[in-house]
Each structure stands twice: as C-alpha cells, then as structure tokens.
Amino acid sequence: MPATPKLLRRCLIVVLLTVFVTLPRDFAFAWGNEGHTYINRVAAQRIPATMPLFLRQAAVEIAYLGPEPDRWRNPAELALKNAQEPDHFIDLERVAWLDPLPQDRYEFYRRLYEKQAATSDHADDYLPEHVGLQPYITMEVYGRLKAAFREYRALQTAHKPTLAVQRAIIFYAGWLGHYVADGSQPLHTTIQYNGWVGPNPNGYTTEHGIHGLFEATYVAANIAAKDFAPMVKAPTRLTDPFHDYLAYLNSSRDLVENVYALEQGGGFRGKGSPAARDFTVHRLAAGSQMLLNLWYTAWLESAEPNPEHLPSTPAPK
Numbered sequence: 001m002p003a004t005p006k007l008l009r010r011c012l013i014v015v016l017l018t019v020f021v022t023l024p025r026d027f028a029f030a031w032g033n034e035g036h037t038y039i040n041r042v043a044a045q046r047i048p049a050t051m052p053l054f055l056r057q058a059a060v061e062i063a064y065l066g067p068e069p070d071r072w073r074n075p076a077e078l079a080l081k082n083a084q085e086p087d088h089f090i091d092l093e094r095v096a097w098l099d100p101l102p103q104d105r106y107e108f109y110r111r112l113y114e115k116q117a118a119t120s121d122h123a124d125d126y127l128p129e130h131v132g133l134q135p136y137i138t139m140e141v142y143g144r145l146k147a148a149f150r151e152y153r154a155l156q157t158a159h160k161p162t163l164a165v166q167r168a169i170i171f172y173a174g175w176l177g178h179y180v181a182d183g184s185q186p187l188h189t190t191i192q193y194n195g196w197v198g199p200n201p202n203g204y205t206t207e208h209g210i211h212g213l214f215e216a217t218y219v220a221a222n223i224a225a226k227d228f229a230p231m232v233k234a235p236t237r238l239t240d241p242f243h244d245y246l247a248y249l250n251s252s253r254d255l256v257e258n259v260y261a262l263e264q265g266g267g268f269r270g271k272g273s274p275a276a277r278d279f280t281v282h283r284l285a286a287g288s289q290m291l292l293n294l295w296y297t298a299w300l301e302s303a304e305p306n307p308e309h310l311p312s313t314p315a316p317k
C-alpha cells in the first residue's frame, strides 16, 4: 500500500527530529560558508610580493577551499566524517591542567587517556575525540605546506617544472585556512560551544542555537569580506608557530563570554547591533591575520636547512 502524504510527512518529521536531537557537538560549521570563504580570500589578497606570485594569483582557489573540511561531514562518507570531526575544535577548559600542551599528537592522546583513567565522573569527556584536536591538525597541515614550499624551492633551483607542487601548495594553504578560521571563532575553543553549561550566574542562553546564529546566520546576512579586509596587515613571522597558535586559541577562548553577552542583548538578531558587528569583524580579521602569518612563516622556514639535531622519533614501520 502506498504511503499517504500525511504518513510521509510524519516520517519526515521523525527523521528530522532524530537528526537534530542526536546531532553531535561538531555539527557546527564554524563561520559558515561565507565566513570561511572571506577569511581565506582576504588573507590571499594580502600575500606579500616576497612570496611566490602563483600563490597570490590563486585567491579564487584559496577562497573556495576555506569551507573544504566542512564538505567532509556528509554521512555519505561516514569514515571521513567521523575521523575528521574532532579537528574543528578544542575544549580548552578540559585541558587547563595540561599546560603547555604537548606538540606531539600521540603524547596528547596518552596524557588524556591517563586523565580519563584517573577520572570517575564523566571520564569520557577526556577522550581525545571529545576534547578536540584543533591545534594538532592545524600544525600538521602547516607542516605539509612548509614541506611543499621546500620542494618548490628545490625544483626551482634545479630548473625543473613546478606546476604540480604549486597546485599542492595552493591546496595546503587553503585547507590550513579552514582550521585557523575555526580557531578565531571563540565557540570552537570551549565546552560552551552551543548553549551555556554548568553554573550560569549571568543567565546566558542555554539553548542550542547561539553557535550557528553567530557564525553563520548573522555573518551571512550582515558581514562582507570588505568589512574586515582593511584590518588585516602585512604578515609577521611567528617565532614559534605551535606556541603562537596556542596563544591565539587562548585569546579566542577569552572571548567566549563576549559572544554570550552579545547574544543576550540581541546583538546577533536580524541586522544585529554595532557592538556585535565590531566584535565579529575583529574575530574574522584575527583569523585572516593568523592564516597570513602562518603562510608567511611556512614560506620563510622552508628556506632553512633542516635542524642538525632533529628530535628523536621512533623508527617508521
């Protein structure tokens, strides 16, 4: 017997409700499509003349790649979706005891598993995939970019074709932009990622909606790349990319309450408030600036000889 339209509608409602109620913490696509595209594009337009021309000319591709990892969240590619979702965030409150964070991803896992084993209440909050891996994926893509820049320099020196490595560099630069942009969105650095949890003396919203309202709905309706482009300056070389990137994440984390206070005052509703606009363009600019600084630092570091005494690593299998 064919299903009636009413039955079909009811089935659809049940399916949608199930999807929304069971959404994992990582459903949020930081900055939405627009914010990610803007951050990458603005950074690409600020690439200095001392960096390769092909990269400066690739602003369209780099902008397209801003949202790329959000295209890897489709349940149709379940293995990919599951494997990469923790890359978009880190709950810094969960690792306040682990300062500084180890640079080695697997050392980070080991410390978290130790913490999990020593914890009786909500121990699984300390699983790496629940805490989030945002600085690790960022530095790993940074490493890919730097390695590709080194290869580009070597091929140029040898007067060999560079087109293939140029394409790789453009991809890594654009891909890197996604995570750096996520890091500038305060709600990607916190357990307060989508509605306040725990003690709430200021009465911030506990509804699951603030995340998408701020980064996607509000930005798409009210902000353009030109609104923050003039705030992004010439790049500076980072002295210690991992350390500097963690400081950047922590400064983002320090602004979590600002997002909640702005939401509380209706700052992100409709056309929003001047304060919300000012806050948002500063966060977008911070993301673009850090991305540009990382590209620039990777380019400069790629010219350096490998360190004489590399840190010891286990033999590859």
Ligand SMILES: [Zn+2]
Binding pocket: 029, 030, 069, 070, 088, 178, 179, 182
């Ligand atoms: Zn993301």
